[in-house]
Amino acid sequence: MIHSKQAQRGLPTAERGPLAVVLLRLRNVLVTSLNSGRIRKYAGHCTIVSGQNKTRGMDIQSGSPFGQGDSTKQQERHYYLLSELQTLVKDLPSSFQQRLSYTTLSDLALALIDGTVYEIVQRLLDIQHLTERNLYNQRQKLHCEHQALKQELTKKHKAALQVCKPHNLALLKPTQQAEFEALEVRLKEEQKMMDKKIVAEMDQKVIDQQNTLEAAGVAGFFITTNPQELTMQMNLLELILKLQQKESQSGGFCY
Template sequence: MEADIAKKEQTQKRHYFYLNELQSMARELPGKHQQRLSYDLLSHLANALLDGTVFAIVSSLKEVQQLEERNLFNRRVKMLNEHAAKKQELMKKQSEAIQSCRSKPHSLPLVQAEYEAQWSELESNYSDELKRQDMRIILELDQKMLDQQSTLEKAGVPGFCVTNNPLEVRIQMYLLDFINRISEMQVPD
């Protein structure tokens, strides 16, 4: 019986600690965002943090996101490196062709004009390809965000639902930051 009472008191202490920390963090936010973080929301979130499951879920989602971001970054860098290598190859080929025109100086302006056109087309193609790649990356990151929102909503974490509303997404980002910061704190006994 006394063990149950002690356990309940300990749980209530942790709840108050989490709630106090969440309220303190919320006060650091701009006013328009503070208004969205009601006492009830923060209290329910503090309650959800008590068993540690939310911390584990958020940590896991963070790891997966970091892996995905590294993968997307590496894909983009690989494309840029391929573009740079092809540009170097074209420059070398053009330089060699210009050198061979020394015996025919009258054809040099035509060759140079042709190479400038090739270079301009290459730059345009690479720019378009990079824009398409960046759009794919943005869409993949947006999908990752929706997946995370869904996971947190299904886990019953207060404040989370699937949305593209920028204000709601910002609030969820703040909540994730709060959860991460609290997970690193030493909870008093």
């Protein structure tokens, strides 16, 4: 789902499947991104628990900020983030601009206030690159094994032809041809099974990431296989990454 120039490294485009990306399965991404804290979701709230200290997070349903910090500064930061998102949205296709309402952008800005979502998305992106490389290496390994089998069989056939009696060549050549064709059929089926396995893993990772971001209270994220909704979620992630990059270049959070 994360769709960026960096995310294009790894699997070749033709091998990425219908989603065009590889997504990381993170059961406890919120845990690792918050220094081994725990996030609980119940009664419409997320509560971050780290050690013995409990900080009430954000009401997912109402989007109201809670806890420590100056509420005025939080409000100013919310307005800043909302303004930046409204500017970034202008770079998206008009069809998606129309679907991103003021309420959706406002809710997204609320989720970004404390920077936790930045950490989650960045972790997803970092491990996504590793996952892409692993999947690509698995496929390449199978391809190399198949090439080795073909070369071995070809070598075996050549050796057999060299010692074959002339009157037996008429029988040997068709037999070898049939053997080689049978090998190609088997290898093609193995490749097909590998590709299905990769696509299934990719699809599951989409669901896992949607779960993670929905649990974090990020607006627009829920489990779906609808291509338009998936593209919308990719656009939302692109907005988050661009905003994160801008804030990083400015030296931190802007108020």
